[in-house]
Amino acid sequence: MSTETPSAERSAASAAAPRTLAEKVWADHVVVAGENGEPDLIYIDLHLVHEVTSPQAFDGLRQASRQLRRPDLTIATEDHNTPTLAIDRPIADPTSRIQIETLRKNAEEFGVRIHSLGDVEQGIVHVVGPQLGLTMPGITVVCGDSHTSTHGAFGAMAFGIGTSEVEHVMATQTLPLKPFKTMAITVEGELRPGVTAKDIILAVIAKIGTGGGQGYVLEYRGSAIRSLSMDGRMTICNMSIEAGARAGMVAPDQTTYDYLKGRAHAPEGQDWDDAVAYWETLKSDDDAVFDAEVFLDANELEPFVTWGTNPGQGVSLSEPVPDPAQIADPNARAAAERALEYMDLEAGTPMKDIPVDAVFMGSCTNSRIEDLRAFASIIQGQKKADGVRVMVVPGSARVRLEAEAEGIDKIVEAFGAEWRFAGCSMCLGMNPDQLAPGERCASTSNRNFEGRQGKGGRTHLVSPLVAAATAIRGTLSSPWDLAQDGGDAVSPVTPSTEEVAV
Amino acid sequence: MEKVSVITGTAVPLKRSNVDTDQIIPAVFLKRVTKTGFDDALFHGWRQDPEFVINRPEFQGATVLIAGPDFGTGSSREHAVWALRDFGFRAVISPRFADIFRGNSGKQGLLTGTVTEEQVEALWAAIDANPGVDATVDLEARTVSVGDVTFPFDIDDYTRWRLMEGLDDIALTLREEQKITEFEGTRAAWRPTTLPAR
Numbered sequence: 001m002s003t004e005t006p007s008a009e010r011s012a013a014s015a016a017a018p019r020t021l022a023e024k025v026w027a028d029h030v031v032v033a034g035e036n037g038e039p040d041l042i043y044i045d046l047h048l049v050h051e052v053t054s055p056q057a058f059d060g061l062r063q064a065s066r067q068l069r070r071p072d073l074t075i076a077t078e079d080h081n082t083p084t085l086a087i088d089r090p091i092a093d094p095t096s097r098i099q100i101e102t103l104r105k106n107a108e109e110f111g112v113r114i115h116s117l118g119d120v121e122q123g124i125v126h127v128v129g130p131q132l133g134l135t136m137p138g139i140t141v142v143c144g145d146s147h148t149s150t151h152g153a154f155g156a157m158a159f160g161i162g163t164s165e166v167e168h169v170m171a172t173q174t175l176p177l178k179p180f181k182t183m184a185i186t187v188e189g190e191l192r193p194g195v196t197a198k199d200i201i202l203a204v205i206a207k208i209g210t211g212g213g214q215g216y217v218l219e220y221r222g223s224a225i226r227s228l229s230m231d232g233r234m235t236i237c238n239m240s241i242e243a244g245a246r247a248g249m250v251a252p253d254q255t256t257y258d259y260l261k262g263r264a265h266a267p268e269g270q271d272w273d274d275a276v277a278y279w280e281t282l283k284s285d286d287d288a289v290f291d292a293e294v295f296l297d298a299n300e301l302e303p304f305v306t307w308g309t310n311p312g313q314g315v316s317l318s319e320p321v322p323d324p325a326q327i328a329d330p331n332a333r334a335a336a337e338r339a340l341e342y343m344d345l346e347a348g349t350p351m352k353d354i355p356v357d358a359v360f361m362g363s364c365t366n367s368r369i370e371d372l373r374a375f376a377s378i379i380q381g382q383k384k385a386d387g388v389r390v391m392v393v394p395g396s397a398r399v400r401l402e403a404e405a406e407g408i409d410k411i412v413e414a415f416g417a418e419w420r421f422a423g424c425s426m427c428l429g430m431n432p433d434q435l436a437p438g439e440r441c442a443s444t445s446n447r448n449f450e451g452r453q454g455k456g457g458r459t460h461l462v463s464p465l466v467a468a469a470t471a472i473r474g475t476l477s478s479p480w481d482l483a484q485d486g487g488d489a490v491s492p493v494t495p496s497t498e499e500v501a502v
Numbered sequence: 503m504e505k506v507s508v509i510t511g512t513a514v515p516l517k518r519s520n521v522d523t524d525q526i527i528p529a530v531f532l533k534r535v536t537k538t539g540f541d542d543a544l545f546h547g548w549r550q551d552p553e554f555v556i557n558r559p560e561f562q563g564a565t566v567l568i569a570g571p572d573f574g575t576g577s578s579r580e581h582a583v584w585a586l587r588d589f590g591f592r593a594v595i596s597p598r599f600a601d602i603f604r605g606n607s608g609k610q611g612l613l614t615g616t617v618t619e620e621q622v623e624a625l626w627a628a629i630d631a632n633p634g635v636d637a638t639v640d641l642e643a644r645t646v647s648v649g650d651v652t653f654p655f656d657i658d659d660y661t662r663w664r665l666m667e668g669l670d671d672i673a674l675t676l677r678e679e680q681k682i683t684e685f686e687g688t689r690a691a692w693r694p695t696t697l698p699a700r
Contacts, residue, residue, distance in 0.1 A: 031678065031682055032678050037659045037660055038660055043682070043685055043689075045689075045693055045694060046696075052533075052579075053579065053580065055536075056535070056537045056580075064672070066672070071697060072696055073694070073695060074696060080532075093533075095533035095534070099534075099535060102535045113696050133694075136692075136694060139693060144578060145577075145578055146576065146602060160578040161578060162579075162580035162605060162609065163580040163581075163606075164580060164609035164610060165609070168671055168672050171672045171675075172672060172682060174675060176674070176675060210575055211571065211598050214572075214598060214599075215601060241576075244575065246601050264700040267691075267692035271691050271692040274690065278690070309520075310522065331519045331570055331571060331619065332519070334518075334519070335518075335520055428577075429529060429530070430529045430530060430533070447524065447576060447577075449524040449525065449576060450525060450547060451525075452524050
């Protein structure tokens with residue numbers, strides 16, 4: 001088959017042809033099939049809204065005297081701009097306050113359910129959807145946020161959109177879209193203790209590059225993916241966009257159903273049975289053809305870390321900072337040179353020798369309860385390194401309460417770290433949680449772009465386990481290094497030697 | 503939306519790859535609730551350097567941006583398109599665009615044309631030979647020219663048609679409202695609803 005023809009078009013041409021998961025979900029949402037190169041009109045099951053990308057869309061509706069078509073398929077929360085301290089007080093920054101107040105007014109005017117600061121369901125939009133049971137297999141999910149790909153972990157087709165598209169969905173509950181191509185990312189094997197979903201996705205992005213997924217929807221498959229929890233699968237799908245793909249998906253299975261069952265908006269009774277019967281069909285057919293395929297060996301993976309200013313610039317933590325002179329492609333070489341200058345790093349420096357000023361544990365990539373548990377399991381009974389600022393920001397108010405019920409807040413505070421309220425926080429520094437110029441941060445977030453966490457700030461993307469070990473040692477570290485230090489707080493991580501750390 | 507056909511104006515060479523939307527407009531500038539007023543925020547970090555290319559006198563008033571591969575990666579913020587447009591850009595040429603950025607551009611009348619990496623290098627060379635030279639981006643002919651150098655660029659037929667006609671997507675879709683309503687009638691009961699809150 002030609003790689004030029006988007007696969008959804010191929011399958012439309014032959015209904016009996018074997019199909020991928022993405023093609024099945026797409027086909028079940030086509031309202032009007034596009035002809036002569038026109039896009040398909042795709043129905044949207046769930047529209048998530050937040051304060052930053054929605055005000056101009058609501059305004060557009062008002063100007064055109066249009067209604068919000070389906071308030072009952074729309075939900076809003078406050079996350080990007082919200083403070084993570086003193087949330088009971090008025091927001092200090094007047095422009096942030098106006099943006100939040102605008103969302104509240106718009107939600108009231110258009111009848112949109114909203115979870116505001118102080119509400120137990122408030123939090124990062126990509127944490128809130130799954131925790132309410134609104135995110136489920138086989139649906140389409142959009143949000144004016146590129147990390148909407150997170151929801152693909154359930155076998156949903158979920159992708160970020162711009163504000164014009166937000167307005168379009170508000171007015172029509174549909175989007176005109178060209179079919180995506182499909183890419184299988186197969187990860188086989190067993191992760192070693194201390195290696196997590198975050199390391200898988202950082203390794204995938206390093207392998208295919210920040211543009212490798214452009215035009216594709218990624219399907220993550222293989223034994224290493226199947227053995228991940230929903231929180232781990234969300235971490236992986238979340239960062240699909242960092243490989244250039246608008247969407248990433250994992251076929252639903254018992255893990256998915258167990259996560260969903262009993263959540264507030266999960267189907268019940270006969271609806272549940274009907275849903276599961278349908279969800280069971282949402283697997284790529286055995287002989288389905290992907291437009292591209294990528295393989296990764298989970299057995300070989302190590303804790304991973306970025307050294308540069310895009311998420312594809314990453315290496316295993318045991319490696320040194322790469323030498324741009326060794327990079328053949330001139331654009332990639334120039335980008336690496338610029339990145340090292342910005343990051344103030346020298347080629348050849350072992351990654352583990354790099355000291356940090358801050359550790360950020362949070363973001364839609366890694367702020368769910370399991371992420372917090374993993375972080376807490378490493379820092380329990382330890383003290384943070386002198387001079388390192390450590391901030392822990394749960395993904396939602398509910399996650400925060402759940403963590404507090406388990407005593408995680410006490411572990412965090414005893415460690416010397418800050419326990420904050422929920423929101424996007426230092427992932428993008430729209431609120432006061434920012435790096436100072438020149439500060440270096442080990443961050444469980446998703447983007448190491450220049451200035452992302454604060455003007456002049458330097459970001460190394462890491463897993464929660466690496467963030468925890470780094471906070472203890474003060475230099476980029478994994479739990480394997482703690483074991484070598486003779487620490488006893490590394491359970492469940494087994495000790496490692498240089499030989500193991502291939 | 504204003505119709506787009508031929509764009510002629512000063513061309514700026516942005517010799518960087520992976521120009522993400524955080525560079526085009528940092529997050530701290532996303533707090534406005536309007537679609538305009540973002541020109542000062544464009545490339546805010548890089549513009550602090552007086553030598554940064556768009557600060558140079560010969561490129562003032564530019565309308566065509568010619569950039570390295572993977573332009574517009576990262577965040578979905580349409581503010582990146584608004585900032586480029588507010589600053590005066592009408593077209594961006596690059597070997598590769600991030601999907602969301604390209605989609606946002608098409609809906610806001612910003613033309614995005616794709617050429618090869620070699621062609622971008624040649625366009626940069628033509629500008630370097632004559633800084634401040636005009637580029638012409640012809641949407642009908644699908645060509646970009648700087649001086650004597652002319653290349654065809656790629657843009658998908660549907661986006662080109664919408665740009666040339668200045669069409670509003672929502673109005674186009676609402677012509678199909680009957681079909682949307684019919685589709686909604688077939689929606690399974692298990693599919694999610696946010697209201698009433700449970």
